[in-house]
Amino acid sequence: MVIEERKMQSLAARLSQDEVRGRSPWADARKRFVRNKAAMAGLIILILVGLFALLGEYVAAWSNDELDFTVMGQVAQMGMPSLQNGHYFGTDDLGRDLFARTVQGTQISLMVGIVGAAIAVVVGTLYGATAGYVGGRTDQFMMRAVDILMSIPYMFVLILLLVMFGRSMSMLFLGIGLISWLDMSRIVRGQTLSLKNREFIEAARAIGVPAWKIVLRHVVPNLLGVVAVYATLLVPLMILTESFISFLGLGVQEPLTSWGALISEGAGTMNYGTLWQLAFPLFFFVITLFGFFFVGDGLRDALDPKDR
Amino acid sequence: MMTRPLLDVHDLRVTFRIRREGAMPWAAPLPLHAVSGVDFTLDPGETLGVVGESGCGKSTLARALIGLVPAAGRAEWIDGRDLIGLSPRQMMTYRSDIQMVFQDPLASLNPRMTVGQIIAEPLKTHRPGLKSAEVKERVKAMMEKVGLLPNQINRYPHEFSGGQCQRIGIARALIVEPKLIICDEPVSALDVSIQAQVINLLIRLQRELGLALIFIAHDLSVVKHISDRVMVLYLGKVMEIGTTDDLFADPQHPYTQALLSAVPVPDPDYDPAATVVPLAGDLPSPMSPPSGCVFRTRCPRAQPVCARQVPALLGDAHQTACHFPGPLSDEEIARARAVRAA
Incomplete structure (x- = not known):
């Protein structure tokens, strides 16, 4: 025989000693995501925007609260984007460096979006999963509470909050956090209801796993796909909400700024020939929204390959 | 011979309340008797086959015994305790004695957990003091016992075939050394050659570990092969119960x-x-x-x-x-x- 039995046996023993690494559903999804060109482009855009927000301060020649007195009063002629005087994106109406302002606006808008989505993910997921899993009267009570909160016109409440308690970042986060988790909890509850009667949940109950552990270990990991997709689509929604509030003049307060506030200022001076004041913040705003939507779409396709 | 039976079930009833479609919210829901008055006993190490057509209450009976659906009546365990109506906390001590194997092998395993985590879950729930190295050791030993390669401990359920998934389900049931395993149509979803493997595995494990089995199936030849006694259910009631040889050779009902x-x-x-x-x-x-x-x-x-x-x-x-x-x-x-x- 060509094959030596003794050697084959030792090979078999060697092979069965090493633990085989499993291919988790997450790893499969990652592979599909990487193959999706639009989603990868979106991800790269988001990474670049993120780097811009983090590192832009070190690149800027001017700080965001410095006034350039040489361009003041003649912004349309002197304040246009140029590499010589260090105003890469030009200056705003008061002679402040627009590059530094855009960096700052990007930081704040991204933070609002991500914090809002994070609140939605944590609160909405736990709330919805609990309501769906417990069921019965508790579910009825919890979901009717969500219905009531949803029926209140949130923009109105948000504006009232900001007017009554003063404009501050924490108030903005509170207002956005209050409304962002409602839709998430509904989606998660629906998913939980369909998961609840699957046999592996029943198996866990038969084993005697306590209810909170079933929710955390069996229900939530199987929901995360939907949650991840919805969260990436929620970030741009939060950014839009904040921008709208800022556009109305109620959002973040000077000297802080955000995309919405910058776009609002830029739109106000459009007629004076300083179009760059609108163009730069708008450019970042638009590519970020596109990036998030592409990534969200890609995530959905990657996590649910049957639904394409 | 007056040894105590492992499980003595008397007048077990499961009633679901069904709300009629389009009924007024105050109208009383109608009762549906899924299991209405089942009596049987089960000795340690014995296999009881349960047969009957779809909808006769086989699976409900299993779920009632393991406490997944509320039931009435008595189900006396070998130590004299009535298992019906125990609070979840009281039931915990018996959960490691009674385990269940489910019908759909893949659906009964959490797709986001590795095989090792799935098999270890009962152990972690019922023996919280064990060190993780020891848990892993036991899981690997159990995988070997049910005919799985222990080095596949980190794989996910979707990487296994149906028969292998059912072996994982059996390993999960056996890891806490139960006295009774309720098999709810464990082989209905498998093809015939795999059915034989899984059934022979169950028979072998039963002999080795002295398990009692309640084996639910609608395939009579499978039941005949594995059971010591057979119970025939119809519409939630026992029609006939007897030793396998007796019942198949001389059915009375x-x-x-x-x-x-x-x-x-x-x-x-x-x-x-x-x-x-x-x-x-x-x-x-x-x-x-x-x-x-x-x-x-x-x-x-x-x-x-x-x-x-x-x-x-x-x-x-x-x-x-x-x-x-x-x-x-x-x-x-x-x-x-x-x-x-x-």
Whole structure:
């Protein structure tokens, strides 16, 4: 025989000693995501925007609260984007460096979006999963509470909050956090209801796993796909909400700024020939929204390959 | 021989409350008796087969015994404790004694957990003091015992075949060293050659570990192969219960006879029309079961008394719930065929 039995046996023993690494559903999804060109482009855009927000301060020649007195009063002629005087994106109406302002606006808008989505993910997921899993009267009570909160016109409440308690970042986060988790909890509850009667949940109950552990270990990991997709689509929604509030003049307060506030200022001076004041913040705003939507779409396709 | 049975079930009832569609919210929901008064005993190390057509309450019976659906009646464990109506905390001590193997092998495993995590879950729940290295050691030993390669401990359920998934389910049930395993149609979703492997694995493990099994199936040949005793259910009631040899050789209840005659025979020359006892009609709704004997609406031997009186489960080792037990005569079979043809 060509094959030596003794050697084959030792090979078999060697092979069965090493633990085989499993291919988790997450790893499969990652592979599909990487193959999706639009989603990868979106991800790269988001990474670049993120780097811009983090590192832009070190690149800027001017700080965001410095006034350039040489361009003041003649912004349309002197304040246009140029590499010589260090105003890469030009200056705003008061002679402040627009590059530094855009960096700052990007930081704040991204933070609002991500914090809002994070609140939605944590609160909405736990709330919805609990309501769906417990069921019965508790579910009825919890979901009717969500219905009531949803029926209140949130923009109105948000504006009232900001007017009554003063404009501050924490108030903005509170207002956005209050409304962002409602839709998430509904989606998660629906998913939980369909998961609840699957046999592996029943198996866990038969084993005697306590209810909170079933929710955390069996229900939530199987929901995360939907949650991840919805969260990436929620970030741009939060950014839009904040921008709208800022556009109305109620959002973040000077000297802080955000995309919405910058776009609002830029739109106000459009007629004076300083179009760059609108163009730069708008450019970042638009590519970020596109990036998030592409990534969200890609995530959905990657996590649910049957639904394409 | 007066040893205590492992499980003594008496008058077990499971009633679901069904709200009629379009009913007013204050209208009382209708009761559905999925299991209505089941009695049986199970000795340690014994296998009880449970058979019956779809919707007769087999799975509900299993879920009631393990506490997944609320039930009434008594189910006395070997230590004298009634398992029905225990609080979840009290039930915990018995959960490691009674484990369950489910019907759909893949659906009963969490797709986001590795095999090692799945098999270890009962261990982590019931023996919280164990070190993780020891848990892993035990999981690997158990995987070897059920015929899985221990080095696949980090794989995910979707990477296994149906038969392997069912082995994982069996390993999960066995890891806490239970005394009773309830198998709810464990092989219905598998193809025939794999069925044989899984069943032989169950038989081998049962002998090695001295397990008692409640084996639910609708495949009679499988039940015949694995069971010591067989219980026939119809519409949530026991029709007949006896040792496997006895029941298959000499069925007393007309329903059992009809059921046994419907077993396919692997012979191309065999004409089923010659032996099958057809039953007229469908299974009646468990919302409004027939009065008296629940089988009387389809029984070729039904008499007026069957509608008035519920037949008691009578006999010693071989019990039958029928007013007129005994083999069907040719005349009755012919009558059943005539009704069916009409």
